Amino acid sequence: MKSSQPDPLSREQTPWLFAAAVVTTLPHTLQQPWWLSAFGALLFAWAFLLWREDRRLPGRWILLALVVAGVAAILADFRTLFGREAGVATLVLFMAMKLLELRSRRDATVIVMLGYFLLLTHYFHSQDIPTGLWLLFALWVVTAALVRLQAATMPPRENLVQAGSLLAQALPFMLVLYLLFPRINGPLWGLPADAFTGQTGLSDSMAPGNIANLVRSGEIAFRVRFDEVPPARQQLYWRGPVLENFDGRIWRQATRPASPERIEELGPRIAYEMTLEAHGQRWLLALDAPVALPADAKLDGRLAALAPRPVDKRQRLRLSSSPAYRLNTAESPLSLSDNLRLPANGNPQTRELARNWQAQANGPAEVIARALRHFREESFHYTLQPPLLGRDGIDDFLFRTRRGFCEHYAAAFVVLMRNAGIPARVVTGYQGGEMNPRDGYLVVRQSEAHAWAEVWLEKRGWVRVDPTAAVAPERIERGIVDALPAGEPLPAFLMRHGDWLRDLRHRWEALNNAWNQHILGYDTQRQRDLLSRLGFEVDWRQLIIALGLACAIVLALVTAWSLRQRIRPAPEIRLWHRAQRRIGIHCAPGETPLAFAARLRAADPALAARFDPVVRHFLLARYAPDNPTSLAALAAAVNRLPRRRIA
Amino acid sequence: MRSNNTPILGGRPHAFTPILDAANQVILGKPTEVRLAAACLLAGGHLLIEDLPGLGKTTLAHTLARLLGLQFARVQFTADLLPADITGVSIFDREHGGFRFIPGPVFSQLLLADEINRATPKTQSALLEAMEEGQVSIEGESRTLPSPFFVIATQNPADQIGTFPLPESQLDRFLMRIELGYPDRDAERALLAAGSRRQASDQLSSLLAPEQLPQLQAEVAAVHVSPALIDYVQALIEATRNHAGFRHGLSPRAGLALLSAARAWAWLTGRDMVLPDDVQAVFGPVARHRLHGAQGGKLAGRAEIDALLAGVAIP
Known part of the structure; x- marks a missing residue:
């Protein structure tokens, strides 16, 4: 509450700062707690009212009380002031409060700088195209506010144009930096520990309902582009974690140390490139059975491909798989006994059924066929909304409810097999995918999450058995929408849409994919590829030199361009020249526009009558006192001229 | 014009x-x-x-x-x-x-x-x-x-x-x-x-009240001169200074004289801004007696002035 500010802010500058604050914080309302958005909106409304009524800003003690209350609320909600969510929330809060403290140019500069920083924080949540466009817009507004600080009385339009021109001049540098700045594998600086929360994907355990929940998400899990013809849909089993330990309800990964797989390939390999979205876990979801992996990836002993560290950002992988394979025909006794183990108690009916089948059947193959026939012929239903199961879940499912999703069938089948003395386990992953005809990418979403079973047979090793295929063959052949019974409440994105809507979605996803592949996915490898295609083989040291050179060249070009702009004729002169080109008659150097008009009148009165307005508006634009409309009138008059006659 | x-x-x-x-x-x-x-x-x-x-x-x-x-x-x-x-x-x-x-x-x-x-x-x-x-x-x-x-x-x-x-x-x-x-x-x-x-x-009688003339002169002095027109006047003055046919170019005072004469001419044409036409109209009368031929003491000729005007592009 100093009586005199060193560099006070003028009334015309404040709305621009308001705008900058709003555009930089607005998208955060989608992420942050509602109370923070409401609080921020309240502070903003207050600041706006004070500005409109031209009243005094609140005093220091009120501001202090607000800061204490806001920080306390954030602490209460997040238990910290740091990290991704809490840190961003704190910044948003400070931005809103700074609006109540807009006294001097210094305060305004804080708003602008905070605005630029807040722009970056949006990338924590999303890096997609709408976000990019919005941030570009916000960048423009913040820069316009910055321009405003220097020129308080500039007309708003010119203000925006100048900010746009500043950004346009930065564009070449942005491109050079984007293309040439050495790409570093891994983040440039440490991100807060909670930077990657909120990613969806398979988990390392499976309880009834897990996968059904995942299926409700329309998010894309990964995209695949096959080098050659894509395999049939029934073969598209994308392998995730293999679950071997069962406690009666939940399936978990085995803790037993893995021994390397022995894979016999029985057919040709399929090569493909996968763009895997971040899901916070290590598995890579390769097509069954992966035979060639990226250098740092490995198999986990159960044929699931693993990345060296959790997939925290989108990755592009080169993979090869062999759909026809034989796995571990000689399996270790430890593994086999693990895959026969069941909880000592529980599910007695299931145990009895399996033992009956085992007694009647002639070998494991027959038991398996019997079980599948059981699913197919008894009245089992495939549904996203299975009823709740009691303590003996498998019994409940097999004998009472008979309604379930893939995880129910896979789990029940594996329990049946283990009871019948056949080593079996649950495999989770994705099945199928949707081919986008727009760009030829196969899109696999969370809704394609699936669970199936594997049994171990003598001489044949681990064999995939998908009991869901017995109950709802459409699920495997055509996809989940066809498999679910009519009337099942489907998540909106899964609904059958008209063709144009589907086409629209395909276009949008293809656009997103192109953005992911080419803009966000521009990594070290792509950078090297691009440069080597241009004939440069460089390491990062040379890259830095190249970057410096490119920046110097761009700087020189931008400078040359802006110098040219300075000596470029004024807009009315350019229009005047255009008018002469258009009629094909030119004004002599020392000939005044009026003399030119007189000459024209003598030569061609009809043309002169149409040219006179051009002369009039040109003279007004060039020699009259400033009049904002004269340029537009001149442009209109020039456009009304007849085209050049071929003489 | x-x-x-x-x-x-x-x-x-x-x-x-x-x-x-x-x-x-x-x-x-x-x-x-x-x-x-x-x-x-x-x-x-x-x-x-x-x-x-x-x-x-x-x-x-x-x-x-x-x-x-x-x-x-x-x-x-x-x-x-x-x-x-x-x-x-x-x-x-x-x-x-x-x-x-x-x-x-x-x-x-x-x-x-x-x-x-x-x-x-x-x-x-x-x-x-x-x-x-x-x-x-x-x-x-x-x-x-x-x-x-x-x-x-x-x-x-x-x-x-x-x-x-x-x-x-x-x-x-x-x-x-x-x-x-x-x-x-x-x-x-x-x-x-x-x-x-x-x-x-x-036999003529006065058509103007005594106090009117100063008012009109003030109006004339307020006739608008745009930056583009000043560019033109400058170009003309520079042309006289670089002209081989003249002993000296026009002085800054001559430039001011040219502008004020052009203002008056524009006002007489019924305009409130000066156009290059006005400058050209008064250029000869304002400049000729201030320019001297390089050889003799003769004043600049009408033809030389016209050639100069035709040669200086109107910016």
Whole structure:
């Protein structure tokens, strides 16, 4: 509450700062707690009212009380002031409060700088195209506010144009930096520990309902582009974690140390490139059975491909798989006994059924066929909304409810097999995918999450058995929408849409994919590829030199361009020249526009009558006192001229 | 510009429209020169009319004085004219026992200095000082001249016998120098039929109230000059300085004179902004007596000025 500010802010500058604050914080309302958005909106409304009524800003003690209350609320909600969510929330809060403290140019500069920083924080949540466009817009507004600080009385339009021109001049540098700045594998600086929360994907355990929940998400899990013809849909089993330990309800990964797989390939390999979205876990979801992996990836002993560290950002992988394979025909006794183990108690009916089948059947193959026939012929239903199961879940499912999703069938089948003395386990992953005809990418979403079973047979090793295929063959052949019974409440994105809507979605996803592949996915490898295609083989040291050179060249070009702009004729002169080109008659150097008009009148009165307005508006634009409309009138008059006659 | 029936810009009637019409009734066939003279007065400058005897120089000055309602005095310059004959003298007054100042013809609003180049340089410079300063110093006392104060000087071309050509520095005091030239055939016929024009001008009455002229001059000074037009004036001045045919280029004072004359011309055309046409219209009268040929002492010719105007691009 100093009586005199060193560099006070003028009334015309404040709305621009308001705008900058709003555009930089607005998208955060989608992420942050509602109370923070409401609080921020309240502070903003207050600041706006004070500005409109031209009243005094609140005093220091009120501001202090607000800061204490806001920080306390954030602490209460997040238990910290740091990290991704809490840190961003704190910044948003400070931005809103700074609006109540807009006294001097210094305060305004804080708003602008905070605005630029807040722009970056949006990338924590999303890096997609709408976000990019919005941030570009916000960048423009913040820069316009910055321009405003220097020129308080500039007309708003010119203000925006100048900010746009500043950004346009930065564009070449942005491109050079984007293309040439050495790409570093891994983040440039440490991100807060909670930077990657909120990613969806398979988990390392499976309880009834897990996968059904995942299926409700329309998010894309990964995209695949096959080098050659894509395999049939029934073969598209994308392998995730293999679950071997069962406690009666939940399936978990085995803790037993893995021994390397022995894979016999029985057919040709399929090569493909996968763009895997971040899901916070290590598995890579390769097509069954992966035979060639990226250098740092490995198999986990159960044929699931693993990345060296959790997939925290989108990755592009080169993979090869062999759909026809034989796995571990000689399996270790430890593994086999693990895959026969069941909880000592529980599910007695299931145990009895399996033992009956085992007694009647002639070998494991027959038991398996019997079980599948059981699913197919008894009245089992495939549904996203299975009823709740009691303590003996498998019994409940097999004998009472008979309604379930893939995880129910896979789990029940594996329990049946283990009871019948056949080593079996649950495999989770994705099945199928949707081919986008727009760009030829196969899109696999969370809704394609699936669970199936594997049994171990003598001489044949681990064999995939998908009991869901017995109950709802459409699920495997055509996809989940066809498999679910009519009337099942489907998540909106899964609904059958008209063709144009589907086409629209395909276009949008293809656009997103192109953005992911080419803009966000521009990594070290792509950078090297691009440069080597241009004939440069460089390491990062040379890259830095190249970057410096490119920046110097761009700087020189931008400078040359802006110098040219300075000596470029004024807009009315350019229009005047255009008018002469258009009629094909030119004004002599020392000939005044009026003399030119007189000459024209003598030569061609009809043309002169149409040219006179051009002369009039040109003279007004060039020699009259400033009049904002004269340029537009001149442009209109020039456009009304007849085209050049071929003489 | 020259003959525009429907002007593209301007054409607004103004206080000088009837004055110009009336003057053209007296001075036949010389509308451009009449208008230049009017522009010169509106711009607050002094006018030099140069031509052979008998072409209507004096009539023009007399007509303007009558029409504008200005207090008029006329001095016929001769070789024996003394400075005091122009500025006035102090004589001893016996009744009051002191000197009394008798103002000379310079204490009038419009002074016609006829055949200024017939007087000696000493007398010439006395007048020219008065023109520049707006006051005269007589016997150590400064006396302010009336306002407005115009001088219309006429002179015979310097190759006439018995003349003292004005030096360059004194030519510069005149905003414009115009030539009347012979009237064209029709005008001459009308003139011969109607008889002496001097009598016609004597019958004119004033069309302007005394306080109006300063107001109009203020209006003229407010005519808009855009940056683009200043660019053009600069380009013209630079062209005279780089021109091989001239001994010296135009001075900054000449540039200001050009602008104020162009303003007056624009105002007379009924516009509130100056166009390159206005600059071109007054360029010859303003610049010619300030430019001298590189070889001899002759003033720049009309053809040279036209070539210069045609060669300088209008920016």
